Amino acid sequence: MSDTDDSYIQRASSPDSDYGGSGLSTAAGPSGAVSTRSSTRNNSTRPISNTELRSTTGAYIWEDSIQRSWDVVQEDSGGSLAGVVAELVQAGKRKRLHYDTTPLQRGIIRHLILIFDLSMSMAEKDLRPTRYQLSISYAIQFVTDYFEQNPISQLGVIGMRDGLANLVSQLGGSPTEHIAALQALRKQEPSGDPSLQNALEMARGALYHVPSHGTKEVVIIFGSLLSCDPGDIHKTIGTLKSEHVRVRIVGLAAEVAICKEICRQTNEGDAMSTYGVILNEQHFKELLLASCTPPAATKQKSTGSAGSELMRMGFPSRIVETLPSFCACHSRLIKGGYICPRCKVKVCSLPTECPACGLTLILSTHLARSYHHLMPLRNWDEVDWNDGKNASTCFACQAPFPAVPVSAPRIRLSVSGTATDASAPTAPSTTTGGASGRFRCPSCKQIFCIDCDLFAHEILHNCPGCETAAGRRTREIDRSDGH
């Protein structure tokens, strides 16, 4: 470990100047932090030899990592970039096509603390405009998405600055409050050093009262390469582990050993899927929003009886009033609202806990919002040219498919009608895996375009083909079960 750090300091033009003058002890040395963003080292405990740091061209890895995105794009013979751009877009979409569709038991009722690095390192301008501002934008989006997908869950935000943990917003179920708190952060400046231990201890405290049927999760956006802790962070990790708090970390700079250790310990040895270092802005967003999906229930939770329980919930009815009255939750004078079925108190918004009798009040639609996590839509298969040539339009959106190519298959966008009926380019350029742009649902056998595939899996969570063949669908399932 120390070897690594020494060699790192000797060799690299160190970023230490950023942290110079901080007299605090660094609990986590930036071991293995030498690599550029794009190369995440797997084995961080092994000392790094000089040759490893050199790439094939003999230069250091961070020296040759610049990829000029404009070099990738080549004009076709007509001098147009449209075809190439379309292919790039298509390739980007195809990357997202494979989803994990195993139906898992998931912790649907979540309690999540978002820990935000507000230290000096967030002032870096390697993300536009700064790490700080971009992280706030993404965190706001995270809050929105989180509550959209987990309507009966709770969220809290903690900031790390000047070696302390600051509560940004309390654990609660209202997205507007969290977003307002995050917006207020925009006016502040990042300062000092972060302390992982302080923040984790505060998060642990905030999650302490969570009932056993809820998950306890922590997501950290971590821009620094160090942590200034008052004590032994490993003790904190031990307590987190014993209280079943799961920690995910998104690193903005480079892999840090202690972060990996935290993720590995608190997620039963799985650090690969829970600790990620970003490559670019897009990757940052993906890593952060991945935490919106409810985590799979852990083993001891699903097999043991602890953690599975019935919850008593009230489904209140909405009332309309001609005269305004006070709501019990915010003491605001409003017309209309919801009446708790047990104690007849009026609350103004759902989901909430009844302020008088403590009953959880939700709408049945809130429950329905989580069903797609429990019953995911199956992945659609790609159709090759021979099978797919009979279908001329997408079953759902009626977009015409590209015609069967004479010489080489060529992908064109089917986003708008005009893009597809544009005359075939004169030069059939590179083929992207010979894809026909057609996808088939395995249960209803209908053929869809790539846009509908993405739309159905990411937003709709229904298969338009299966829904339009409701009578036939049950038989299909029976038959496939018989095989």
Place this chain on the structure above:
Amino acid sequence: MNAVDGSSHVPQDKFASELEEELPSLLVVILDTSPLGWGAQSPPISLRDAVASLLIFINSHLALSHSNEVAVIAAHTNCVRFLYPVPGEDYKKLAPKSTVTSGAESSDDVVANGQSNGHNGGLSDSSIYRQFRVVDESVLKQLEMLLLATSASDIEHNGRISDATLISGALSTSLAYINRLIGGVNDDGQKMRARILVVSVCSDLASQYVPIMNCIFAAQKMKVPIDICKIGNETVFLQQAADTTGGVYLHLEHPAGMIQYLMTAFLPDRVLRKHLVLPTLSSIDFRAACFCHKRIVDIGYVCNICLSIFCQPPADGSCAICDTIFDPKELANLLKKPIVVATGVPKNKAKKKKKKGTDSTPTLTPGGP
């Protein structure tokens, strides 16, 4: 139509100029074509009357702006069919004359008379605004083909005759279609504003609960309001659809006057609606049906793994849907409370008595009606 009247040079007030800058609007009409459903409504309104009203409505939507677009989807008992635009047909170079079947002709008359240009029959076809004719002809022709192809066996669902139609399929298809049109950039480099109008006659949608809910949430995400024009029995899910997506739910008390309802309540699109007072549903039934006895409950028990709703804690201590075994201690806690209905299992009677003193619910009702 907004550019053809030569009024563009006239100085316009602020409101009109705002309208000018607005995006074109896409209207997707989902027509429930359940034969049984329309048969039951036949004395006040028949399918033919409804289609005639609907076509006038669609034409007025198209007349509002030159770039407005429309799609008509039929939700039938066994399939979902695009009535307009029909895949594979190119409407830009449609032949000037097309054969219209006799049944469609008479409905076409109704439509034509609704227009102010006052021509009669198919003689003055050329005087109809071309876009109107393209849509009207396509809808009538496709609808005729669809109904002729329907046999008695199509009405059966699992051996039981029902008036259910594939509303969830039609909603899914229309959302995918809307996604293509608004997500993609159309000819002028502009995006569209979309909304969905469902004309529904069927009453039984219980089997489509989860897919309809998924559609509702997708529509909400895409900011597509779902308007419901309900003829016949009320449908809870469609009420929730309109409520969640910010659409209008209107149950027609006098279905014969359908055109009036359509023109007043459903014609203004999302931007105009905030200036208008539109009919809203005062109370919506948000109570849930339990999975075990299909009882409507206002206080239920929810499994935290699969989110199924039960009206009482299960007797065997495990979830009937996902077989999760519940924590016996927690279960006992639930059974203690006197809130359990009288028919519940009096398993822990002794314990119940012990606990009873602490369980009286507060009677304090601040702000209650």
